Amino acid sequence: SKVDFIQENAPEKIEIKTSLLAEIDAATRPDIVIASSSSGLPSSKFIGKCTNNPGRILIGHPFNPPHLMPLVEIVPNQKTEKSSVETAVQFYKSLNKRPVVLHQEVPGFAANRLQAALCSEAYSLVSRGIISAEDLDACVTNSLGPRWALTGPLLANAMGGGGGTDGFRHLLEHLGPATEVWLKDMQDHAFEFNKESLDALSTSVGEELKGKDVQSLEAERDRLLVEILKLKNS
Amino acid sequence: SKVDFIQENAPEKIEIKTSLLAEIDAATRPDIVIASSSSGLPSSKFIGKCTNNPGRILIGHPFNPPHLMPLVEIVPNQKTEKSSVETAVQFYKSLNKRPVVLHQEVPGFAANRLQAALCSEAYSLVSRGIISAEDLDACVTNSLGPRWALTGPLLANAMGGGGGTDGFRHLLEHLGPATEVWLKDMQDHAFEFNKESLDALSTSVGEELKGKDVQSLEAERDRLLVEILKLKNS
Numbered sequence: 001s002k003v004d005f006i007q008e009n010a011p012e013k014i015e016i017k018t019s020l021l022a023e024i025d026a027a028t029r030p031d032i033v034i035a036s037s038s039s040g041l042p043s044s045k046f047i048g049k050c051t052n053n054p055g056r057i058l059i060g061h062p063f064n065p066p067h068l069m070p071l072v073e074i075v076p077n078q079k080t081e082k083s084s085v086e087t088a089v090q091f092y093k094s095l096n097k098r099p100v101v102l103h104q105e106v107p108g109f110a111a112n113r114l115q116a117a118l119c120s121e122a123y124s125l126v127s128r129g130i131i132s133a134e135d136l137d138a139c140v141t142n143s144l145g146p147r148w149a150l151t152g153p154l155l156a157n158a159m160g161g162g163g164g165t166d167g168f169r170h171l172l173e174h175l176g177p178a179t180e181v182w183l184k185d186m187q188d189h190a191f192e193f194n195k196e197s198l199d200a201l202s203t204s205v206g207e208e209l210k211g212k213d214v215q216s217l218e219a220e221r222d223r224l225l226v227e228i229l230k231l232k233n234s
Numbered sequence: 235s236k237v238d239f240i241q242e243n244a245p246e247k248i249e250i251k252t253s254l255l256a257e258i259d260a261a262t263r264p265d266i267v268i269a270s271s272s273s274g275l276p277s278s279k280f281i282g283k284c285t286n287n288p289g290r291i292l293i294g295h296p297f298n299p300p301h302l303m304p305l306v307e308i309v310p311n312q313k314t315e316k317s318s319v320e321t322a323v324q325f326y327k328s329l330n331k332r333p334v335v336l337h338q339e340v341p342g343f344a345a346n347r348l349q350a351a352l353c354s355e356a357y358s359l360v361s362r363g364i365i366s367a368e369d370l371d372a373c374v375t376n377s378l379g380p381r382w383a384l385t386g387p388l389l390a391n392a393m394g395g396g397g398g399t400d401g402f403r404h405l406l407e408h409l410g411p412a413t414e415v416w417l418k419d420m421q422d423h424a425f426e427f428n429k430e431s432l433d434a435l436s437t438s439v440g441e442e443l444k445g446k447d448v449q450s451l452e453a454e455r456d457r458l459l460v461e462i463l464k465l466k467n468s
Contacts, residue, residue, distance in 0.1 A: 063377040071376035106364055112416065114356060114378060117352050118351050137385070137386020144382060145384070148383075150375065153349075154360065155443075172427070172432060205389075205392060214397030217393065221381075
């Protein structure tokens with residue numbers, strides 16, 4: 001009864017979450033918001049056995065590494081009350097997180113869909129032998145990553161178009177035809193999760209990893225991540 | 235005759251580049267590398283009138299803002315000599331750039347294909363009303379961007395899998411099925427460059443831009459970009 005907000009982080013299995021959520025829902029005051037962490041599974045898939053108050057259940061999805069990354073995705077299901085969404089937004093803000101709200105359930109939510117879109121093309125380019133894993137990663141860390149650390153893709157488009165809504169629209173109308181050619185070619189060569197593609201991809205990643213210690217790379221990444229987030233808040 | 239390297243930055247129109255390249259090719263020593271800047275058009279499309287030495291022509295594609303971003307994509311065509319690729323790599327390195335080499339021409343090259351993949355899904359999510367433009371941009375600047383500023387997507391996967399080639403492969407095999415569900419859903423709702431979608435998207439971007447001065451945002455981005463690049467080199 002002293003609980004004010006519940007963050008559930010069980011494994012992403014429908015059966016586990018279904019029985020766990022039923023238990024939490026039954027055992028807690030109906031006004032307490034229950035945020036379920038899931039990296040893509042919408043909550044409507046696992047609230048079927050909640051009979052106390054399923055309207056206070058939503059997705060609250062932090063992003064790796066969660067103790068550093070500001071983003072939390074809030075995804076209500078069709079039964080979620082608006083007040084529960086608002087409570088979750090305020091809760092995450094109070095932890096200095098940056099909550100974003102999705103207005104409809106979609107598999108993968110927003111950030112992981114965006115990530116999957118980019119990664120899928122990365123896997124394709126490397127498995128086809130067009131670019132090495134090391135150079136592919138360098139592409140991202142030396143252009144898109146630093147850009148997107150500071151400016152989201154839509155604001156970047158508006159900037160590229162010279163500013164304003166008209167600038168954004170002008171840029172899209174101008175780039176659209178070329179982009180459609182690229183997207184069509186990407187779709188024609190979409191990565192498939194089969195043994196042959198995975199072999200080619202893993203071999204190139206293996207070459208990139210040669211001589212690198214992933215644990216120390218991770219520590220260095222976290223150190224620099226803190227510095228970048230400090231810079232942005234300065 | 236005192237020229238050692240040519241960087242051509244004419245507008246991305248096949249006719250313009252075709253006649254300009256023919257002129258440059260005819261007027262210069264055949265051992266001088268000619269790098270053409272193009273954001274997606276492969277050089278095989280516009281070297282048809284070069285008769286002196288088309289083998290020294292390749293794509294050298296810098297990334298916006300080019301005076302700050304380290305990335306340069308080098309894309310040979312089928313006739314480009316290996317020595318020309320090597321000369322271009324050394325030239326860009328001497329300018330403290332980070333050249334990457336594509337081994338085959340593909341429309342959009344690497345970075346712009348990756349960007350188009352992510353942007354296309356961003357346009358879809360916002361035009362469908364699933365998330366606002368402002369929250370979509372916040373998704374990227376508060377998670378994917380800072381991560382990719384430091385670690386490319388493939389190395390990040392290897393880290394997520396616990397390190398090593400096996401870690402990478404394990405993660406992909408583990409995430410593959412969920413990712414395929416997301417990708418299928420994304421393909422079913424792919425953004426189309428028509429008036430209705432552009433209207434919905436531009437309206438949401440317009441709300442994000444309200445009260446913002448794009449020029450001062452750009453100046454602030456460039457200032458922070460320099461700081462991030464300094465951090466990474468420290």
